[in-house]
Amino acid sequence: MSSRRLHVALIGSRGIPNRYGGYETLMEELARRLVEAGVEVTVYCRSHVTPPGLTEHAGARLVVLPTIRTKHLDTPVHTLLSCLHASTRPYDAALVVNSANALFVPLLQMGRIPVALHVDGIEKRRAKWGLVGSAVYALSERLATVLPDRLVTDARVIESHYLERYGAASSVITYGVEPRHLPLPAELAGRLGIASRRYFLYVSRFEPENNPHRVVQAYGGVDGDMPLLMVGSAPYADDFIRGFTEDADHRVRFPGAIYGEDYHRLLSGALAYIHATEVGGTHPALVEAMGYGNVLVVNDTPENREVAGPTALYFDASRPVSLAERLNWILENPDEVAKMRIAAAERARRDYSWERVSEQYERLFREMAGH
Numbered sequence: 513m514s515s516r517r518l519h520v521a522l523i524g525s526r527g528i529p530n531r532y533g534g535y536e537t538l539m540e541e542l543a544r545r546l547v548e549a550g551v552e553v554t555v556y557c558r559s560h561v562t563p564p565g566l567t568e569h570a571g572a573r574l575v576v577l578p579t580i581r582t583k584h585l586d587t588p589v590h591t592l593l594s595c596l597h598a599s600t601r602p603y604d605a606a607l608v609v610n611s612a613n614a615l616f617v618p619l620l621q622m623g624r625i626p627v628a629l630h631v632d633g634i635e636k637r638r639a640k641w642g643l644v645g646s647a648v649y650a651l652s653e654r655l656a657t658v659l660p661d662r663l664v665t666d667a668r669v670i671e672s673h674y675l676e677r678y679g680a681a682s683s684v685i686t687y688g689v690e691p692r693h694l695p696l697p698a699e700l701a702g703r704l705g706i707a708s709r710r711y712f713l714y715v716s717r718f719e720p721e722n723n724p725h726r727v728v729q730a731y732g733g734v735d736g737d738m739p740l741l742m743v744g745s746a747p748y749a750d751d752f753i754r755g756f757t758e759d760a761d762h763r764v765r766f767p768g769a770i771y772g773e774d775y776h777r778l779l780s781g782a783l784a785y786i787h788a789t790e791v792g793g794t795h796p797a798l799v800e801a802m803g804y805g806n807v808l809v810v811n812d813t814p815e816n817r818e819v820a821g822p823t824a825l826y827f828d829a830s831r832p833v834s835l836a837e838r839l840n841w842i843l844e845n846p847d848e849v850a851k852m853r854i855a856a857a858e859r860a861r862r863d864y865s866w867e868r869v870s871e872q873y874e875r876l877f878r879e880m881a882g883h
Contacts, residue, residue: 519552519602520877521625523594524587524609527557527576528569531771533717534632534796535609538687540570542607545870547571551877554603556594558586583748591616599623604881607664607873612648614655621661626880628683629660631670632793654678661880667793669814683876686819687796688866689803691857696781700774704741704767706781711739712839713782713806715775715797716789718746718753723788723811723829725756732761733836736843740786743778745769779804784842784849787811787820788829794819803860805853809838819864823856 522543525535543553553572562576575597579590587610595616598606603625608617611631620627631653656663657680665671665682674680696708712734716722724742731740740761745768746753757766770778779785785801787810798819802808808824810816817826825841827834842849 517550517552518604518874518877518881519554520546521598521601521603521606521620522553522555522572522609523598523606523620524556524591524613524630526561527574528555528572529563529566531561531769534687534792535630537796538609538630541688541690541866542870542873543572544570545866546874549870549874551874554598554601556590556598558590586747587612588615592619595619599625605877607877608660611652611656614652614659617655617659626661627659628662628664628876628880629656630664630666631656631674631682632666656680662876664876665793667815667818669818670793683872685869685872685876686794686864687799688864688869689800689860690866691800691803691805691860692776693780693804694773694777696777700777701781704739704765706739706741706765708781709783711741711782712784712786712809713741713743713778713801714786714788715743715778715801716787718744718749720752721789721791723790725752726829726832727786727788727835728756728760728764730832730835730839731764733833734763734839734843737763738783738843740764741778741782742766743768743770743775776804779806782806784809784839786835786839787816788835789813789816790829799860799864802856803864805857807842807849807852808856809835809842820856821859823852823859825852 522539525539526532528540530536530540539555543555546553555572555574557574557576559576559578567574577593579586591613599619599622606620606625606627609630617627657678663682665684666686671682671684674682714727718724784807787798789795790813793815808820810820810824810826811829812826825838827838
């Protein structure tokens with residue numbers, strides 16, 4: 513690649529250090545590797561999730577701005593302020609994530625900054641948004657095909673959706689994984705009531721389309737005393753979460769959201785990983801679980817099959833009994849489980865590398881900047 517120094521802005525996530533989900537994982541991993549490649553990186557962060565006084569992380573400069581902390585205004589208000597700020601800075605290119613932010617792309621372009629918009633999955637299908645939110649995302653999806661200089665999708669299934677529905681071509685850039693296998697320390701195991709290779713793991717935001725309620729329901733049909741660790745949380749979803757946590761099976765644990773080394777320790781020590789999402793493209797959590805050599809138990813959608821391929825056991829989230837059947841099979845077939853671990857880790861090594869992801873983004877930014 514050219515050694516010419518670029519300055520890029522990463523906009524639209526909650527920011528880094530990562531304390532939330534997929535977009536934040538992308539921002540942190542991408543920022544670190546771009547900086548290592550000689551690119552100057554600025555990440556726009558939200559004030560309510562960024563440690564006070566933090567101005568740099570992973571080698572990237574942080575611009576911390578306020579927002580309005582409500583379900584529907586948090587993202588657009590922060591992105592609006594971020595784009596207004598960025599439009600007066602000499603960035604060579606910008607990556608904006610989330611199709612809902614398409615409306616703000618012209619603000620950057622007015623500052624002569626070429627923009628790539630990352631659209632993730634088909635957001636209008638998410639149940640949490642309701643009729644108004646879904647309508648906004650439907651409009652944003654259309655704007656995403658005409659406003660940005662480049663469109664980025666993270667799965668072939670999503671690429672096909674935009675191409676077939678709108679005739680819009682996109683660059684497919686997935687997520688990556690860099691496994692750091694860590695032992696499960698006694699303190700963490702004791703606090704969560706688990707032991708290495710003696711728990712099932714679910715990691716996701718607790719939102720309807722990620723089906724945490726159905727996973728908990730299914731666990732009533734699983735034999736034995738194996739714990740199920742439900743790692744996650746979600747803002748603005750207290751009633752939904754209360755509905756499946758209050759009377760859950762005694763084997764189900766709800767430790768909240770866990771990040772950093774403890775998260776990687778849980779991935780390293782699980783017997784199997786349950787992935788129940790039904791909306792989205794390439795899910796970072798699924799890629800990470802695969803990279804750590806977990807047995808994958810995956811909701812059967814085209815997007816999830818694209819990622820996990822033949823290395824996973826599939827179930828139908830609308831039929832919780834199908835998940836219980838898969839988990840019981842895992843308990844009864846340790847030799848086959850060992851083979852599945854090896855196959856999953858090998859698929860991740862072959863197809864999902866953060867190094868390759870960052871190289872693809874750097875190449876994209878250089879093309880946009882005319883370098």
